[in-house]
Amino acid sequence: MADNEQDTGARSGVINKAPDYPIAAPRSTPVANPLSEYLLRLGDDRLVLGHRVSEWCGHAPILEEDIAMSNIALDLIGHAQSILALAGQVEGQGRTEDTLAYFRNETAFRNALLVEHPNGDFAVTMVRQFLFDAYSVLLWDQLAKCGHDGLAGIAAKSLKEDKYHLRHSSEWVVRLGDGTEESHARAQAAFDLLWKFTGELFERDAVDEAVASLGIVVDLASLRTLWDSLVDDVLARATLTRPIEGGMRTGGRTGRHTEALGHMLATMQYVARAHPGATW
Amino acid sequence: MSSPVNTQPDGQWPLWEVFTQGARGEPFEHAGSVHAADAELAMQNARDVYTRRGEAVNLWIVPSHAIVASAPSDAGPFFDPGNDKPYRHPQFYVAPRGVRIF
Numbered sequence: 181m182a183d184n185e186q187d188t189g190a191r192s193g194v195i196n197k198a199p200d201y202p203i204a205a206p207r208s209t210p211v212a213n214p215l216s217e218y219l220l221r222l223g224d225d226r227l228v229l230g231h232r233v234s235e236w237c238g239h240a241p242i243l244e245e246d247i248a249m250s251n252i253a254l255d256l257i258g259h260a261q262s263i264l265a266l267a268g269q270v271e272g273q274g275r276t277e278d279t280l281a282y283f284r285n286e287t288a289f290r291n292a293l294l295v296e297h298p299n300g301d302f303a304v305t306m307v308r309q310f311l312f313d314a315y316s317v318l319l320w321d322q323l324a325k326c327g328h329d330g331l332a333g334i335a336a337k338s339l340k341e342d343k344y345h346l347r348h349s350s351e352w353v354v355r356l357g358d359g360t361e362e363s364h365a366r367a368q369a370a371f372d373l374l375w376k377f378t379g380e381l382f383e384r385d386a387v388d389e390a391v392a393s394l395g396i397v398v399d400l401a402s403l404r405t406l407w408d409s410l411v412d413d414v415l416a417r418a419t420l421t422r423p424i425e426g427g428m429r430t431g432g433r434t435g436r437h438t439e440a441l442g443h444m445l446a447t448m449q450y451v452a453r454a455h456p457g458a459t460w
Numbered sequence: 461m462s463s464p465v466n467t468q469p470d471g472q473w474p475l476w477e478v479f480t481q482g483a484r485g486e487p488f489e490h491a492g493s494v495h496a497a498d499a500e501l502a503m504q505n506a507r508d509v510y511t512r513r514g515e516a517v518n519l520w521i522v523p524s525h526a527i528v529a530s531a532p533s534d535a536g537p538f539f540d541p542g543n544d545k546p547y548r549h550p551q552f553y554v555a556p557r558g559v560r561i562f
Contacts, residue, residue: 242473244494244505251508344507351500 214390216271217290219331220280221387221433223263224291227281228441229312230256231448235299248348252309255341262334282452286442287435294377296432296441300370303363306352307370313346314410315381318403327395350414357418364419371415372423379428382407387433475524476502478509480516488520 211217234253240246264277295312299305320342323335356367382404415422431437451458468474473495479488491510496502502521510516530538546552555561 242495244496244509247512248505248508251512348504351504355497355501 211387211390213271214387215328215394215396216267217387218391218396219263219267219270221290221292223260223267223277223280224289225295225312225316226256226263227260228289228291228444229295229309230254230260231444232295232297232299233305233309236305241302252345252348255345259334259338259341262337263331266330266334278452282449286437286445289432289435289437289441289445291432291437291441292377292380293429293432293438294374294381296438296444297374297377298440298444300373301366303356303366303370304373306349306356307367308374309345310349310353310414311374311378311411312381313342313349314407314414315403317342317346318406318410319398322398322403323396326397331396353414353420354418357415357420367418368420371420375423376426376429380430380432383430383433385433473497476506477522477524477527478502478506479520479522480510481518481520482515483517488518491515493524 230253233249233256236249237246237253240249260281261277264280268275268277268280294308297304297308299308317339320335320339324332324339326332326335353367356363358364382400384400388398412422429438474497475493476496476499477493478491480491481488491506494502494505494509496505499521503519506519506521511519542548
Protein backbone atom coordinates (compact mmCIF):
# COMPACT_ATOMS: atom_id res chain seq x y z
CA MET A 181 0.00 0.00 0.00
CA ALA A 182 2.71 2.44 1.01
CA ASP A 183 4.74 1.52 -2.09
CA ASN A 184 1.76 2.17 -4.35
CA GLU A 185 1.24 5.60 -2.86
CA GLN A 186 4.88 6.45 -3.40
CA ASP A 187 4.69 5.29 -7.01
CA THR A 188 1.64 7.43 -7.67
CA GLY A 189 3.38 10.38 -6.07
CA ALA A 190 6.44 9.98 -8.28
CA ARG A 191 4.37 9.71 -11.45
CA SER A 192 2.33 12.83 -10.67
CA GLY A 193 5.44 14.81 -9.97
CA VAL A 194 4.73 15.19 -6.25
CA ILE A 195 7.85 14.77 -4.19
CA ASN A 196 7.30 13.40 -0.69
CA LYS A 197 9.64 15.27 1.51
CA ALA A 198 9.31 17.04 4.80
CA PRO A 199 8.53 20.76 4.50
CA ASP A 200 11.49 23.01 5.25
CA TYR A 201 9.45 25.10 7.71
CA PRO A 202 8.52 23.83 11.17
CA ILE A 203 5.01 22.39 11.17
CA ALA A 204 5.13 21.75 14.90
CA ALA A 205 7.50 22.33 17.73
CA PRO A 206 10.01 19.51 18.05
CA ARG A 207 9.37 16.91 20.72
CA SER A 208 12.24 18.06 22.86
CA THR A 209 13.81 21.46 22.53
CA PRO A 210 16.73 22.48 24.67
CA VAL A 211 15.21 25.06 26.97
CA ALA A 212 17.30 28.19 27.51
CA ASN A 213 15.59 29.26 30.73
CA PRO A 214 13.90 26.36 32.52
CA LEU A 215 12.38 28.56 35.24
CA SER A 216 10.61 30.87 32.81
CA GLU A 217 9.55 27.80 30.81
CA TYR A 218 8.14 26.20 33.97
CA LEU A 219 6.26 29.41 34.83
CA LEU A 220 4.85 29.59 31.29
CA ARG A 221 3.40 26.10 31.76
CA LEU A 222 1.75 27.14 35.03
CA GLY A 223 0.54 30.46 33.66
CA ASP A 224 -0.71 29.18 30.31
CA ASP A 225 -2.81 26.44 31.97
CA ARG A 226 -4.70 29.12 33.85
CA LEU A 227 -4.86 31.68 31.06
CA VAL A 228 -6.28 29.19 28.56
CA LEU A 229 -8.72 27.61 31.01
CA GLY A 230 -9.74 31.06 32.24
CA HIS A 231 -10.53 32.14 28.69
CA ARG A 232 -12.47 28.93 28.02
CA VAL A 233 -14.59 29.42 31.15
CA SER A 234 -15.14 33.09 30.24
CA GLU A 235 -16.76 31.90 27.01
CA TRP A 236 -19.76 30.90 29.17
CA CYS A 237 -20.31 34.52 30.23
CA GLY A 238 -23.87 35.34 29.20
CA HIS A 239 -24.57 31.71 28.23
CA ALA A 240 -24.64 29.78 31.53
CA PRO A 241 -27.84 27.87 32.36
CA ILE A 242 -28.97 30.31 35.06
CA LEU A 243 -27.97 33.80 36.15
CA GLU A 244 -26.36 32.60 39.40
CA GLU A 245 -24.19 30.08 37.53
CA ASP A 246 -23.27 32.74 34.99
CA ILE A 247 -21.88 34.87 37.82
CA ALA A 248 -20.10 31.88 39.38
CA MET A 249 -18.40 30.93 36.11
CA SER A 250 -17.37 34.50 35.34
CA ASN A 251 -15.89 34.71 38.86
CA ILE A 252 -13.92 31.53 38.30
CA ALA A 253 -12.70 32.73 34.90
CA LEU A 254 -11.52 36.00 36.41
CA ASP A 255 -9.75 34.19 39.26
CA LEU A 256 -7.88 31.98 36.80
CA ILE A 257 -6.92 34.89 34.57
CA GLY A 258 -5.72 36.72 37.70
CA HIS A 259 -3.50 33.77 38.62
CA ALA A 260 -2.18 33.66 35.05
CA GLN A 261 -1.43 37.38 35.19
CA SER A 262 0.78 37.04 38.29
CA ILE A 263 2.56 33.95 36.99
CA LEU A 264 3.18 35.30 33.49
CA ALA A 265 4.45 38.60 34.92
CA LEU A 266 6.96 36.59 36.94
CA ALA A 267 7.83 34.48 33.88
CA GLY A 268 8.56 37.67 31.93
CA GLN A 269 10.81 39.03 34.68
CA VAL A 270 12.68 35.74 34.99
CA GLU A 271 13.13 35.57 31.22
CA GLY A 272 14.63 39.09 31.20
CA GLN A 273 13.69 39.90 27.58
CA GLY A 274 11.31 42.70 28.49
CA ARG A 275 8.14 40.70 27.88
CA THR A 276 5.21 41.55 30.18
CA GLU A 277 2.25 39.37 31.07
CA ASP A 278 0.28 41.08 28.30
CA THR A 279 2.97 40.48 25.66
CA LEU A 280 3.08 36.84 26.69
CA ALA A 281 -0.69 36.44 26.64
CA TYR A 282 -1.46 38.27 23.42
CA PHE A 283 1.63 38.09 21.22
CA ARG A 284 2.59 34.44 21.23
CA ASN A 285 1.27 31.94 18.70
CA GLU A 286 -0.09 28.54 19.70
CA THR A 287 3.20 26.65 19.33
CA ALA A 288 4.70 28.99 21.94
CA PHE A 289 1.94 28.16 24.44
CA ARG A 290 2.84 25.62 27.11
CA ASN A 291 -0.56 24.70 28.56
CA ALA A 292 -1.77 21.12 28.95
CA LEU A 293 -4.11 19.89 26.21
CA LEU A 294 -6.92 19.34 28.75
CA VAL A 295 -7.54 23.05 29.36
CA GLU A 296 -7.74 24.04 25.69
CA HIS A 297 -10.47 21.48 25.00
CA PRO A 298 -13.58 23.29 23.74
CA ASN A 299 -16.38 23.80 26.27
CA GLY A 300 -18.79 21.29 24.74
CA ASP A 301 -21.90 20.96 26.89
CA PHE A 302 -22.13 21.96 30.55
CA ALA A 303 -20.97 18.48 31.61
CA VAL A 304 -17.77 18.68 29.52
CA THR A 305 -17.03 22.12 30.96
CA MET A 306 -17.62 21.01 34.56
CA VAL A 307 -15.71 17.72 34.25
CA ARG A 308 -12.78 19.52 32.58
CA GLN A 309 -12.87 22.04 35.42
CA PHE A 310 -13.05 19.34 38.07
CA LEU A 311 -10.13 17.31 36.64
CA PHE A 312 -8.02 20.45 36.49
CA ASP A 313 -9.12 21.92 39.86
CA ALA A 314 -8.25 18.69 41.68
CA TYR A 315 -4.78 18.80 40.12
CA SER A 316 -4.33 22.53 40.64
CA VAL A 317 -5.28 22.54 44.33
CA LEU A 318 -2.84 19.71 45.07
CA LEU A 319 -0.09 21.37 43.02
CA TRP A 320 -0.50 24.78 44.70
CA ASP A 321 -0.51 23.07 48.07
CA GLN A 322 2.99 21.76 47.33
CA LEU A 323 4.26 24.89 45.57
CA ALA A 324 3.13 27.12 48.45
CA LYS A 325 6.00 25.55 50.41
CA CYS A 326 8.56 25.64 47.57
CA GLY A 327 11.93 27.34 47.72
CA HIS A 328 11.12 30.16 45.28
CA ASP A 329 9.57 33.02 47.26
CA GLY A 330 7.75 34.70 44.38
CA LEU A 331 6.16 31.49 43.23
CA ALA A 332 5.34 30.34 46.77
CA GLY A 333 3.44 33.59 47.35
CA ILE A 334 1.42 33.21 44.16
CA ALA A 335 0.72 29.57 45.05
CA ALA A 336 -0.59 30.41 48.52
CA LYS A 337 -2.93 33.07 47.17
CA SER A 338 -4.14 30.96 44.24
CA LEU A 339 -4.68 27.91 46.45
CA LYS A 340 -7.36 29.71 48.43
CA GLU A 341 -9.36 30.55 45.30
CA ASP A 342 -8.79 27.19 43.62
CA LYS A 343 -10.16 25.39 46.67
CA TYR A 344 -13.44 27.16 46.05
CA HIS A 345 -13.32 26.28 42.34
CA LEU A 346 -12.85 22.63 43.29
CA ARG A 347 -15.80 22.74 45.66
CA HIS A 348 -17.93 24.25 42.89
CA SER A 349 -16.89 21.84 40.14
CA SER A 350 -16.91 18.69 42.29
CA GLU A 351 -20.40 19.42 43.64
CA TRP A 352 -21.62 19.93 40.08
CA VAL A 353 -20.03 16.66 38.93
CA VAL A 354 -21.83 14.83 41.76
CA ARG A 355 -25.15 16.41 40.82
CA LEU A 356 -24.77 15.77 37.11
CA GLY A 357 -23.67 12.16 37.68
CA ASP A 358 -26.26 11.41 40.33
CA GLY A 359 -28.99 13.48 38.67
CA THR A 360 -31.25 12.50 35.81
CA GLU A 361 -30.56 9.75 33.30
CA GLU A 362 -29.57 12.35 30.73
CA SER A 363 -27.22 14.29 33.02
CA HIS A 364 -25.63 11.01 34.14
CA ALA A 365 -25.02 9.94 30.53
CA ARG A 366 -23.57 13.34 29.62
CA ALA A 367 -21.28 13.43 32.66
CA GLN A 368 -20.00 9.92 31.94
CA ALA A 369 -19.44 10.85 28.28
CA ALA A 370 -17.47 13.90 29.42
CA PHE A 371 -15.17 11.78 31.61
CA ASP A 372 -14.71 9.28 28.76
CA LEU A 373 -13.91 12.13 26.36
CA LEU A 374 -11.45 14.01 28.59
CA TRP A 375 -9.68 11.17 30.38
CA LYS A 376 -7.02 10.83 27.68
CA PHE A 377 -5.78 14.35 28.54
CA THR A 378 -5.20 13.68 32.26
CA GLY A 379 -1.89 11.80 31.93
CA GLU A 380 -0.13 14.92 30.69
CA LEU A 381 -0.75 16.68 34.01
CA PHE A 382 1.60 14.23 35.72
CA GLU A 383 4.41 14.21 33.18
CA ARG A 384 7.92 15.14 34.19
CA ASP A 385 10.72 16.27 31.89
CA ALA A 386 14.06 18.11 31.87
CA VAL A 387 12.36 21.41 32.80
CA ASP A 388 11.00 19.91 36.01
CA GLU A 389 14.40 18.44 36.81
CA ALA A 390 16.07 21.81 36.22
CA VAL A 391 13.70 23.84 38.43
CA ALA A 392 14.03 21.26 41.20
CA SER A 393 17.60 22.48 41.61
CA LEU A 394 16.15 25.97 42.20
CA GLY A 395 14.04 24.68 45.09
CA ILE A 396 10.83 24.11 43.09
CA VAL A 397 10.32 20.48 43.95
CA VAL A 398 7.02 18.75 43.29
CA ASP A 399 6.47 15.24 44.61
CA LEU A 400 4.65 13.90 41.55
CA ALA A 401 4.01 10.47 43.05
CA SER A 402 2.09 11.86 46.02
CA LEU A 403 0.37 14.41 43.76
CA ARG A 404 -0.84 11.54 41.59
CA THR A 405 -1.95 9.40 44.53
CA LEU A 406 -3.93 12.24 46.12
CA TRP A 407 -5.46 13.21 42.77
CA ASP A 408 -6.51 9.62 42.13
CA SER A 409 -8.22 9.27 45.49
CA LEU A 410 -9.92 12.68 45.18
CA VAL A 411 -11.21 11.86 41.71
CA ASP A 412 -12.29 8.34 42.73
CA ASP A 413 -14.17 9.75 45.71
CA VAL A 414 -16.13 12.22 43.58
CA LEU A 415 -16.76 9.60 40.88
CA ALA A 416 -18.21 7.28 43.53
CA ARG A 417 -20.48 10.00 44.94
CA ALA A 418 -21.53 10.84 41.40
CA THR A 419 -22.28 7.16 40.59
CA LEU A 420 -19.94 7.48 37.60
CA THR A 421 -17.36 4.99 36.34
CA ARG A 422 -13.67 5.79 36.11
CA PRO A 423 -12.67 5.49 32.44
CA ILE A 424 -10.21 2.75 31.52
CA GLU A 425 -6.64 4.01 31.28
CA GLY A 426 -5.72 4.16 27.62
CA GLY A 427 -3.28 5.97 25.42
CA MET A 428 -2.71 9.44 26.82
CA ARG A 429 -2.56 12.49 24.53
CA THR A 430 0.31 14.79 25.35
CA GLY A 431 2.41 17.51 23.73
CA GLY A 432 1.07 20.76 25.15
CA ARG A 433 4.11 21.29 27.38
CA THR A 434 6.34 21.48 24.30
CA GLY A 435 3.92 23.46 22.16
CA ARG A 436 2.26 20.64 20.21
CA HIS A 437 -1.41 21.49 20.64
CA THR A 438 -4.77 20.38 19.33
CA GLU A 439 -6.32 22.50 16.60
CA ALA A 440 -8.69 23.99 19.18
CA LEU A 441 -6.07 26.27 20.71
CA GLY A 442 -5.34 28.30 17.58
CA HIS A 443 -9.01 29.11 17.11
CA MET A 444 -9.31 30.12 20.74
CA LEU A 445 -6.25 32.38 20.54
CA ALA A 446 -7.59 34.02 17.38
CA THR A 447 -10.55 35.23 19.44
CA MET A 448 -8.58 35.97 22.59
CA GLN A 449 -5.76 37.88 20.89
CA TYR A 450 -7.68 39.69 18.16
CA VAL A 451 -8.26 43.02 19.89
CA ALA A 452 -4.73 43.26 21.31
CA ARG A 453 -3.22 42.58 17.89
CA ALA A 454 -5.61 44.80 15.94
CA HIS A 455 -4.89 47.75 18.24
CA PRO A 456 -1.40 47.18 19.66
CA GLY A 457 -0.69 49.24 22.75
CA ALA A 458 -4.28 50.47 23.07
CA THR A 459 -5.40 51.48 26.55
CA TRP A 460 -8.62 52.70 28.08
CA MET B 461 -30.07 7.39 41.19
CA SER B 462 -31.83 10.08 43.19
CA SER B 463 -34.97 11.77 41.97
CA PRO B 464 -34.68 14.59 39.44
CA VAL B 465 -34.27 18.11 40.68
CA ASN B 466 -37.44 19.57 42.10
CA THR B 467 -38.44 22.52 39.95
CA GLN B 468 -41.10 25.04 40.85
CA PRO B 469 -44.35 25.74 39.00
CA ASP B 470 -42.61 28.67 37.27
CA GLY B 471 -40.01 26.25 35.85
CA GLN B 472 -37.26 27.68 38.07
CA TRP B 473 -35.25 25.90 40.71
CA PRO B 474 -36.36 26.49 44.32
CA LEU B 475 -35.84 29.95 45.78
CA TRP B 476 -33.61 30.59 48.80
CA GLU B 477 -33.28 33.71 50.95
CA VAL B 478 -29.75 34.85 51.70
CA PHE B 479 -28.65 36.55 54.93
CA THR B 480 -25.14 37.97 55.30
CA GLN B 481 -23.19 38.85 58.42
CA GLY B 482 -20.74 41.69 57.82
CA ALA B 483 -18.48 40.96 60.80
CA ARG B 484 -18.45 38.53 63.69
CA GLY B 485 -21.04 39.49 66.30
CA GLU B 486 -23.08 41.66 63.95
CA PRO B 487 -26.67 40.76 63.09
CA PHE B 488 -27.41 38.82 59.92
CA GLU B 489 -29.13 41.00 57.36
CA HIS B 490 -31.28 39.99 54.42
CA ALA B 491 -29.22 40.42 51.26
CA GLY B 492 -31.54 38.98 48.62
CA SER B 493 -32.42 35.64 47.12
CA VAL B 494 -31.00 33.01 44.75
CA HIS B 495 -32.33 30.06 42.80
CA ALA B 496 -30.61 26.71 43.37
CA ALA B 497 -31.41 23.01 43.16
CA ASP B 498 -30.30 22.29 46.74
CA ALA B 499 -28.81 23.85 49.86
CA GLU B 500 -25.12 23.37 48.98
CA LEU B 501 -25.53 24.96 45.54
CA ALA B 502 -27.64 27.72 47.10
CA MET B 503 -24.76 28.43 49.47
CA GLN B 504 -22.30 28.58 46.55
CA ASN B 505 -24.59 30.80 44.48
CA ALA B 506 -25.12 33.13 47.44
CA ARG B 507 -21.37 33.32 47.94
CA ASP B 508 -20.88 34.33 44.31
CA VAL B 509 -23.79 36.76 44.07
CA TYR B 510 -23.64 38.51 47.46
CA THR B 511 -20.14 38.20 48.93
CA ARG B 512 -17.68 38.68 46.09
CA ARG B 513 -16.71 42.17 47.23
CA GLY B 514 -15.96 41.03 50.77
CA GLU B 515 -19.38 41.90 52.19
CA ALA B 516 -19.70 38.97 54.56
CA VAL B 517 -17.95 36.61 56.93
CA ASN B 518 -20.96 34.31 57.38
CA LEU B 519 -23.99 33.30 55.37
CA TRP B 520 -27.40 31.94 56.27
CA ILE B 521 -29.47 30.30 53.57
CA VAL B 522 -33.16 29.71 54.19
CA PRO B 523 -35.68 28.09 51.84
CA SER B 524 -38.02 30.94 50.92
CA HIS B 525 -41.07 28.83 51.65
CA ALA B 526 -39.88 28.41 55.24
CA ILE B 527 -40.31 32.11 55.91
CA VAL B 528 -43.62 33.07 57.50
CA ALA B 529 -44.39 36.60 56.38
CA SER B 530 -47.09 39.04 57.41
CA ALA B 531 -49.41 40.12 54.62
CA PRO B 532 -49.32 43.74 53.41
CA SER B 533 -53.08 43.91 54.10
CA ASP B 534 -52.34 43.15 57.76
CA ALA B 535 -50.22 46.29 58.08
CA GLY B 536 -53.08 48.40 59.51
CA PRO B 537 -54.36 46.12 62.28
CA PHE B 538 -50.85 44.80 63.03
CA PHE B 539 -48.76 47.92 63.24
CA ASP B 540 -50.86 51.11 63.40
CA PRO B 541 -52.13 50.70 67.00
CA GLY B 542 -48.59 51.33 68.23
CA ASN B 543 -48.47 54.83 66.71
CA ASP B 544 -50.64 56.62 69.30
CA LYS B 545 -49.19 54.91 72.36
CA PRO B 546 -46.10 56.97 73.09
CA TYR B 547 -45.92 55.50 76.60
CA ARG B 548 -44.58 52.31 75.01
CA HIS B 549 -41.32 54.13 74.29
CA PRO B 550 -38.84 54.45 77.13
CA GLN B 551 -38.30 58.10 76.16
CA PHE B 552 -41.88 58.83 77.32
CA TYR B 553 -40.78 58.64 80.90
CA VAL B 554 -38.82 61.34 82.67
CA ALA B 555 -35.94 59.85 84.54
CA PRO B 556 -35.78 60.77 88.20
CA ARG B 557 -33.00 63.11 89.15
CA GLY B 558 -29.80 61.29 90.01
CA VAL B 559 -30.43 58.35 87.65
CA ARG B 560 -27.71 57.90 85.09
CA ILE B 561 -29.07 57.97 81.53
CA PHE B 562 -27.21 55.98 78.93
